[in-house]
Amino acid sequence: MINQENKMKNEDLQNIINGLAENLEFSEEGSEFLNVIVPKESLYNLCSQLKSKSDLDFDYAYCITGMDWGKELGVIYHLESTTLKHKIVVKVMTDDRENPTLDSVWDIWRTAEFHELEVYDFFGVKFNNHPGLRRLFLTPDWDGWPLRKDYVDEANMIVK
Amino acid sequence: MTDQEVNTKMKTEEYFVNMGPQHPAAHGVLRLLLTIDGEIIKNVEPDLGYIHRSIEKMCERDSYQQIVHLTDRMDYLSSHINNEAVCLTVEKGLEIEVSDRVKVIRTIVGELTRLASHQLWWGVMGMDLGALTTYFYAFRDRELINDIFEETCGARLTMNYFVPGGLMYDIHPNFVKRTKEFIAHFRTKLPEYDRLLTGNVIFEKRMKGIGLLTKEDAIAFGATGPVARGSGFASDIRKKDPYSAYNKVDFKEALFTEGDSYARYKVRIMEMWESMSIIEQLIDNIPEGNIKEPTKAVIKLPKGEFYQRVETARGELGVYINSTGTKNPYRVKFRSPGFSNLSVLNHISKGVKIADLVATMASFDFVIPDIDR
Numbered sequence: 001m002i003n004q005e006n007k008m009k010n011e012d013l014q015n016i017i018n019g020l021a022e023n024l025e026f027s028e029e030g031s032e033f034l035n036v037i038v039p040k041e042s043l044y045n046l047c048s049q050l051k052s053k054s055d056l057d058f059d060y061a062y063c064i065t066g067m068d069w070g071k072e073l074g075v076i077y078h079l080e081s082t083t084l085k086h087k088i089v090v091k092v093m094t095d096d097r098e099n100p101t102l103d104s105v106w107d108i109w110r111t112a113e114f115h116e117l118e119v120y121d122f123f124g125v126k127f128n129n130h131p132g133l134r135r136l137f138l139t140p141d142w143d144g145w146p147l148r149k150d151y152v153d154e155a156n157m158i159v160k
Numbered sequence: 161m162t163d164q165e166v167n168t169k170m171k172t173e174e175y176f177v178n179m180g181p182q183h184p185a186a187h188g189v190l191r192l193l194l195t196i197d198g199e200i201i202k203n204v205e206p207d208l209g210y211i212h213r214s215i216e217k218m219c220e221r222d223s224y225q226q227i228v229h230l231t232d233r234m235d236y237l238s239s240h241i242n243n244e245a246v247c248l249t250v251e252k253g254l255e256i257e258v259s260d261r262v263k264v265i266r267t268i269v270g271e272l273t274r275l276a277s278h279q280l281w282w283g284v285m286g287m288d289l290g291a292l293t294t295y296f297y298a299f300r301d302r303e304l305i306n307d308i309f310e311e312t313c314g315a316r317l318t319m320n321y322f323v324p325g326g327l328m329y330d331i332h333p334n335f336v337k338r339t340k341e342f343i344a345h346f347r348t349k350l351p352e353y354d355r356l357l358t359g360n361v362i363f364e365k366r367m368k369g370i371g372l373l374t375k376e377d378a379i380a381f382g383a384t385g386p387v388a389r390g391s392g393f394a395s396d397i398r399k400k401d402p403y404s405a406y407n408k409v410d411f412k413e414a415l416f417t418e419g420d421s422y423a424r425y426k427v428r429i430m431e432m433w434e435s436m437s438i439i440e441q442l443i444d445n446i447p448e449g450n451i452k453e454p455t456k457a458v459i460k461l462p463k464g465e466f467y468q469r470v471e472t473a474r475g476e477l478g479v480y481i482n483s484t485g486t487k488n489p490y491r492v493k494f495r496s497p498g499f500s501n502l503s504v505l506n507h508i509s510k511g512v513k514i515a516d517l518v519a520t521m522a523s524f525d526f527v528i529p530d531i532d533r
């Protein structure tokens with residue numbers, strides 16, 4: 001069973017993480033987890049510290065979600081520590097819809113290698129330093145990014 | 161030629177071979193691009209999307225009741241548990257607490273699903289290695305679970321029995337009796353599985369020490385379910401984040417530390433024993449109560465983000481719903497266990513033989529619609 005006392009409170013987590021990078025935004029509204037919005041320039045730096053710092057030890061990225069907020073595109077990382085049992089959500093976004101680019105975190109959490117391919121395939125977000133960015137599900141000549149909100153495909157999509 | 165001449169004058173060459181998309185050992189349309197040198201695998205590159213239906217996009221135009229039906233079509237062997245995941249997420253958003261009766265029924269049905277899924281896996285696992293008899297043993301027993309489901313939900317594969325707020329209808333009057341009969345039957349039949357396959361010398365040679373995955377890699381790659389627990393990663397959501405009635409039952413998390421295909425095999429066999437024990441603890445004391453909490457005909461989740469994890473037969477299924485307060489979700493993401501488990505395959509297959517890749521894949525228990533979604 002989970003030892004509740006070992007679980008760090010969100011406030012303590014926020015205090016530690018706040019010192020790791022500049023311009024972080026924290027929020028707990030409308031979510032069961034502590035949400036951290038990180039500027040895209042600090043993403044890689046923050047993530048590597050989330051993993052390596054012994055009092056955080058976020059070693060397990062259990063869900064990586066591509067997201068189109070309407071104006072911005074981005075990625076949501078659900079992270080958990082298998083040793084300390086606490087969880088956190090990291091969000092990163094970019095408002096460049098023509099050529100959205102974020103840093104890859106695949107060498108921090110290997111599972112990101114596949115999940116970033118999925119995000120690229122459906123949202124068109126490119127990842128710097130990704131070992132092999134390619135279309136994973138769709139054919140290489142597919143036009144557009146289907147899970148974006150402004151994607152139109154009159155032949156295959158049934159719009160109600 | 162002497163051996164020395166063979167080693168110096170003859171050389172091998174790397175080449176590509178397509179494994180799939182129609183390969184019997186993949187149990188679905190999965191294409192693996194193998195780079196091989198002779199019989200040794202150098203690289204495995206999965207090419208997906210042959211059965212991708214973009215369920216996540218379809219969810220954005222559907223109501224919350226409709227989404228439940230789409231999840232059957234992901235991991236169709238865990239369809240009850242997939243349905244449960246969406247129902248729990250929606251209930252979390254609506255702040256509905258379902259009755260104890262619903263919780264217990266969901267748990268029993270979920271464990272029956274896990275049993276049926278592991279039975280099918282055991283049957284096709286033997287088949288993949290050339291032992292066809294296992295298939296008939298497994299399907300003989302799985303049929304009984306399907307009959308129980310058919311009686312209660314009217315379906316044998318895509319169940320749609322759970323709805324946000326509870327159950328679509330109450331269990332069939334025969335449910336308890338037939339479930340107990342099945343458990344009594346399967347307690348005598350599961351040892352047969354061991355006698356037929358577990359101690360078999362050929363089987364052990366194909367499984368032991370093959371497809372090694374360390375605990376660190378299992379966590380890093382996000383492997384879950386029996387794949388992770390065969391490597392000692394305690395990833396069982398039923399223990400970590402108990403949902404439904406799992407906090408009321410006593411069961412052991414199947415953990416082995418060897419990390420090879422044989423360990424993954426042992427995890428699933430042990431899970432079958434544990435599932436039977438969970439069902440036995442609950443089946444005689446299904447509490448009375450509402451089978452469905454009232455919900456509005458058109459469900460609107462409040463603005464916010466909702467996340468729920470459940471343990472399917474293949475590992476951790478996560479449902480992420482982002483709502484803007486309307487009748488349709490703004491974004492739905494399914495974190496499927498198969499997709500993350502597949503990402504491990506290249507890492508652990510380098511340097512093994514093609515036949516071992518088939519055995520390793522069998523021990524991973526892939527369901528391709530779960531990977532493709």
